[in-house]
Amino acid sequence: MDVSRLKFLASAILALFLFVVLSVTAFSGPTAAADVTFTTEPLVIETAGGARHQFTVELALQSAQRQQGLMYRKEMAPDAGMLFDFEAPREVTMWMRNTLIPLDMLFIDAKGRITHIHEGAVPLSETVISSRGPVDFVLELNAGEVKRRSIRVGDRVRSAQIGNAP
Incomplete structure (x- = not known):
């Protein structure tokens, strides 16, 4: 794999990770409130x-x-x-x-x-x-x-x- 493909893949993985973290955080408000x-x-x-x-x-x-x-x-x-x-x-x-x-x-x-x-x-x-x-x-x-x-x-x-x- 060339460097540009590795950078693209790393960026895509990072974006997916951030999406998951932000989605979980956004929906944890009322649940966390109950705690x-x-x-x-x-x-x-x-x-x-x-x-x-x-x-x-x-x-x-x-x-x-x-x-x-x-x-x-x-x-x-x-x-x-x-x-x-x-x-x-x-x-x-x-x-x-x-x-x-x-x-x-x-x-x-x-x-x-x-x-x-x-x-x-x-x-x-x-x-x-x-x-x-x-x-x-x-x-x-x-x-x-x-x-x-x-x-x-x-x-x-x-x-x-x-x-x-x-």
Whole structure:
């Protein structure tokens, strides 16, 4: 075999290999998502008006859990949510890529105070949603829960993960 044929054959093998790798990677998203598991805990939001709203939240504590979040879910119970722990105060940005349900996002400081709320995040949107300052936690709830329960900036979120459980 001459050199040009060997180069062509090597290129063809490399292209086939890359096609197979990329095909497997492209179809492993939802399957890989199913491999990420979450623990749960109770969480309470106390409003300035004195109301106490109880939820059971999944905890996104590790990098893989935070990356997965609520992606690919088709529904979530009204009293459920997900609490993301970022381990230290920082500006946080979120998006709704591969997230099928609309969400309200509550940005929370180390003491459990809500510092910013983004209501009605649009499913599948890649628009960046900012915490608008350093936060330690983000709580995702079903869209509409913030309005329905009259949750506001300044209200308190209490849980064992935050370290201020009642």
